[in-house]
Amino acid sequence: MKKNYGPVYVAPLTGWLVVFFAIPISIIVYYSFLKKGFNGGVMHEFSLDAFRALYNPTIFKIAFNTFWIACASTAVMVALAIPASYFMARSRHKNLYMLLVIVPFWTNFLIRVYAWMAILGNNGILNSTLISMGLMHEHIQFLYNTNAVILVTVYTYLPFAILPLYSTIEKFDFSLVEAARDLGATKFTATVRVLLPNIRGGITTAVLFTFIPAFGNYAVPQIIGGSDSYMLGNVIARELTVTRNWPLASSISMALTALTTLGVLLFMRLNRSSMESARESATSAPVKTPQSGTGATA
């Protein structure tokens, strides 16, 4: 390497995020230490009320519920996306498939959710088909429960799992799997132990891309969920609009961001070490080692 162009490459990124993210967000962070204004906004008076209000069992309960739904949906999405993007990466029609996966998401979210209601409703297409086939006599209640929320959440964010996985698997050297098989590994072990460690960046990205939006989403639970579904994103939005308590909206968001950042860092570390140990114990297939391990997946 001759001249170090790194800072040049990173300058637009850093500059943009400082101006349009760091500065604006620090205003909001500052708000969390102020008293709430009577009709929204803030009074410029120091106060820790917003942080004291965080200790609220109802909020904990909502946070736990949200976390659980996001985890379940993420697990389903990644499990679906790995084989699907594996297929895409090995196919001759990569670009076509990539477009095929993303195009449904260029129609409005609400419209697609309404379509799901037409499919899953009690008088919906799925129920009437099952009944007319004589498979059952009574309709099944598909909608307005946690399973429905998970299903539609999976639907909403699936391409965000597929696209990063696809772009990492696409460069994977498939001869490695064959080499492992030549050395006596079964197809399954060969795939799991050689492929997975080599696409860990893709997996991490897919998990983050799906977990984070699923965690913040509240539109799906609101429309598809039952009378108990109430999400953390909902709480924050309501503090800002309905109850006009801006400092509290800010302090909840800060707590949430701090927790998720920690979670993400922990996840990436665990992911890395488990993948590395998997790789070490893997077959003696000639696995490439990464050039540098620093902050690669961040």
Place this chain on the structure above:
Amino acid sequence: MRSAKPTGKFSLGMFTLTIIFLYMPLVILVAYSFNNSKMMAWNGFSLRWYNELFFSSENLWHSFWNSAVIAVTSASVSTVIGTLGAIGLYWYNFKFKKAISVAAFIPMLIPEIIIGVSLLIFFAGIKLQLSLFTIFLAHTTFNIPFVLMVVMARLEEFDFTIIEAAYDLGAGELQALSKVILPAAFPGVISGFLIAVTLSLEDFVITFFVSGPGSSTLPLHIYSMIRFGVSPVINALSVVVIAGTVVLAALSRNVVKYMFQK
């Protein structure tokens, strides 16, 4: 790389399942756009929603074009910034590198409504008039981390000896970038761009706060229809958009093909 070995039945099955899953609602949507009734029950074929779409929905089209312009411009700019950033962060070592690569994904973690309000306060503070331009700034901001991460994931485990070789053979920085690094990162760049377009087209919350007079986007238009019920005209519009995308994709197929085969 491109071994012609047939792929496994399992992955084919999962892919087919995924496609069916993704397209099931779209089939419903296309059917409803031709439904003579505004209700979910089928009531005969009709073009009434298309009629309404093309002859009496000026505001809707206005919002649609706003959305399209924002999606293309913000996705392009964020793809350029994100890709350059990913290359810089991955390929070079410099001060604050690790801090930047961790900090760059924090925008993804902040609830949308907070980003929206913070940008609104910021724009109001610097006296920037709310318009399509402020929406573009906001969308580019939330798109950048996504592009950055996809491209970085792609670059991971990239065989850097190739670049070293390029340098050894006398390639300059620009040559190495355009001839070696970018082609290698390309599927990641395209994925990032597509994700950015999608995020931009979908966003309601942030857009709401940073939009100004005359710059309503399609999601704003549709969400604020909720009070009186979302009209099936939107179904017709969605079908037109999908058809338009397919035509555009077919037209640009040659371009993409060309770029892929280097």
Place this chain on the structure above:
Amino acid sequence: MRKSIRTICTVAITAIALSTILGCGQSKPKLFIYNWTYYIPEEVIKDFQKRYGVKVVYDMYASNEEMYAKLKVSGGKYDLVFPSGDHVSIMINEGMLEEIDKSRLTNFANLDTAVLPLIKFDPGLKYSVPYAMGTAGVSVSKKNFPEYKKSWHILEDPALKGRITMLDDMREVLGAALKTLGYSVNSTDTTELMQAKALVMEWKKSVVKFDSEAFGKGFAAGEFWVVQGYAENVFSELDENAAKDAEFFIPEEGGPMYMDNMVILKGAKNIDLAYQFINYIHEPEVYAKIMDFFMLPSINVPARAHMKVTPHYQIDDMLKNSEFKEDLGGYLELYNNIWQEIRVGK
């Protein structure tokens, strides 16, 4: 191949350039309106533009609360906004509104004098002109559930378990419960509110979801038989035949009513046009057209003679027992806590 890339780029740039030119090219006077999508039928706006040779820029919001949060930070250059009563009083308190000179509104006299004295959010209507009035009642699918009493107690009928939805709106749900118990929809008394909470928890046993976004669609699909909500929201999803099988009623106990109003934002640039527009809206023929579109009752007395459609309910039905929602001020937090506890099922 490179040529096609260039072509695409050229097309894209031209499209962007064109849209900017088209956007700024007109030099007609402009009126900036901020309102719900379609709350003024497009036809009415077109007629206004034609008659006065002006251009209306119409932007949308999905809820009063979001609109307020946004305008609180930045006026956004709008001239005319359509907040509901409780938000009118907040905006007055925050000094966001321009006083209205009623002598400039010849059609102000058309407004129903039985309604105006009830308005407490802007006593004497110094800052706002009423636009439309209504209430969230109950829509029933008569086909599936023919026998019922017009009361909130319908929500307790065990036969309707899993067939009921209520609005995802604490004021509407708690307001209905407060009214059922004989209290005010604006009650700030903790004991009364606790009783109301207990009643809502009772209702919740049969309520399949709290929803303001898709209950009309679910009702139209036969999924829900009894829904709390705005009549126009439900009936806009039904075609003529299906509408015959549905009935909307205001429960005998009454409930919260709303009044949406036209207000001029402080610092508005096009005040004259805004007055022109407000006056235009309350022309009897124009106003009748709007209310026909939504099948809402007219608060404009002479407009009633011009209406071609019978509204879902009459002003008198509402005035019997219902009450306007007022801003809760400091008690908002209390309502919100109760609502959160209801939603998580505690």
